[in-house]
Amino acid sequence: MKTNWNITTVKIYIPEQQTKVQTRQSMIYALVLLQGGWFMMGTDDPGIPQDGEGPQRRVRQDPFYIEEHEVTNQQFQHFTNQTGYITEAERFGDSFVFEGLLSEEVKSTLSSAVAAAPWWSPVKGADWRHPEGPDSTIEHRMSHPVLHVSWSDAQAYCQWAKRRLPTEAEWELACRGGLQDRLYPWGNKLMPRGLHYANLWQGDFPNHNTAEDGYANTSPVMSFPANGFGLYDMVGNAWEWTSDWWNVHHTTEDKYNPKGPETGTDRVKKGGSYMCHKSYCYRYRCAARSQNTPDSSASNLGFRCAADAES
Numbered sequence: 001m002k003t004n005w006n007i008t009t010v011k012i013y014i015p016e017q018q019t020k021v022q023t024r025q026s027m028i029y030a031l032v033l034l035q036g037g038w039f040m041m042g043t044d045d046p047g048i049p050q051d052g053e054g055p056q057r058r059v060r061q062d063p064f065y066i067e068e069h070e071v072t073n074q075q076f077q078h079f080t081n082q083t084g085y086i087t088e089a090e091r092f093g094d095s096f097v098f099e100g101l102l103s104e105e106v107k108s109t110l111s112s113a114v115a116a117a118p119w120w121s122p123v124k125g126a127d128w129r130h131p132e133g134p135d136s137t138i139e140h141r142m143s144h145p146v147l148h149v150s151w152s153d154a155q156a157y158c159q160w161a162k163r164r165l166p167t168e169a170e171w172e173l174a175c176r177g178g179l180q181d182r183l184y185p186w187g188n189k190l191m192p193r194g195l196h197y198a199n200l201w202q203g204d205f206p207n208h209n210t211a212e213d214g215y216a217n218t219s220p221v222m223s224f225p226a227n228g229f230g231l232y233d234m235v236g237n238a239w240e241w242t243s244d245w246w247n248v249h250h251t252t253e254d255k256y257n258p259k260g261p262e263t264g265t266d267r268v269k270k271g272g273s274y275m276c277h278k279s280y281c282y283r284y285r286c287a288a289r290s291q292n293t294p295d296s297s298a299s300n301l302g303f304r305c306a307a308d309a310e311s
């Protein structure tokens with residue numbers, strides 16, 4: 001496989017030492033090495049109990065790599081250029097878009113919406129290159145997270161990049177950034193010193209987004225501060241697929257490199273998105289979780305890859 005993307009930085013995180021910066025030949029963007037070890041997964045004080053956020057349990061995780069930011073449109077375009085890959089949304093001919101972002105023209109063509117969430121509409125011609133439907137483009141958003149990618153699309157990209165999706169446990173360890181029992185990657189206060197730490201929704205959902213954090217839609221990756229592991233947008237911006245099947249029942253038993261249930265119908269996604277507001281989607285917390293069928297795609301759902309640590 002040919003690539004003209006050469007040296008990128010690999011930041012190696014080592015607990016109790018400074019972040020070591022190495023360079024190495026790499027096809028695509030930076031990975032951060034996390035040392036693993038024991039951590040507390042989930043919470044005994046769930047924000048949304050029916051999502052299976054609890055109980056809190058001890059998890060021991062081997063070292064692994066995780067990408068420092070969500071996979072961008074640029075990265076995904078590089079992948080499709082090289083492979084000719086067609087996403088599921090492109091094959092199905094439609095994908096879910098948040099109505100608040102649609103042009104009047106696209107809105108006038110809509111036939112159906114989701115009963116429980118009428119702000120979601122399947123839009124013909126919506127896909128990763130056209131996040132708000134056929135009259136939209138990613139040209140000015142190449143550094144934003146790729147959207148409208150199904151779990152299978154995400155899986156295909158990571159495989160091509162010689163990587164894989166993170167497990168939910170890996171993702172959550174990464175989200176916590178070395179902190180214990182905190183709500184957010186940076187602590188318990190949503191806005192320390194009055195500053196925005198993630199791309200979320202401010203205002204009245206779903207009618208009015210004040211975009212006080214600077215963005216009513218996605219933001220370029222790394223627009224908000226990194227967590228303690230040097231990882232960006234772990235909560236907010238785009239939801240992120242993980243490799244686990246969905247299940248809301250957990251025990252307090254210690255777990256070793258858990259990979260989730262053997263089977264299921266839905267896959268776990270983590271971190272919430274630019275559409276999340278406390279009033280209806282208090283899921284921009286590390287313990288929070290949600291699910292979609294593996295062929296689902298939407299205008300707020302992306303991913304990042306992980307990789308095994310060579311030992």
Ligand SMILES: *[C@@H]1O[C@H](CO)[C@@H](O)[C@H](O)[C@H]1NC(C)=O
Nearest residue numbers: 073074075076077078079081
């Ligand atoms: C993908 O191919 C198009 C058309 O040749 C080109 O304009 C674009 O820069 C390529 N993208 C990447 C990320 O290589």
Ligand SMILES: [Ca+2]
Nearest residue numbers: 199200213215
């Ligand atoms: Ca926002």
Ligand SMILES: [Ca+2]
Nearest residue numbers: 233234236238
């Ligand atoms: Ca995210």
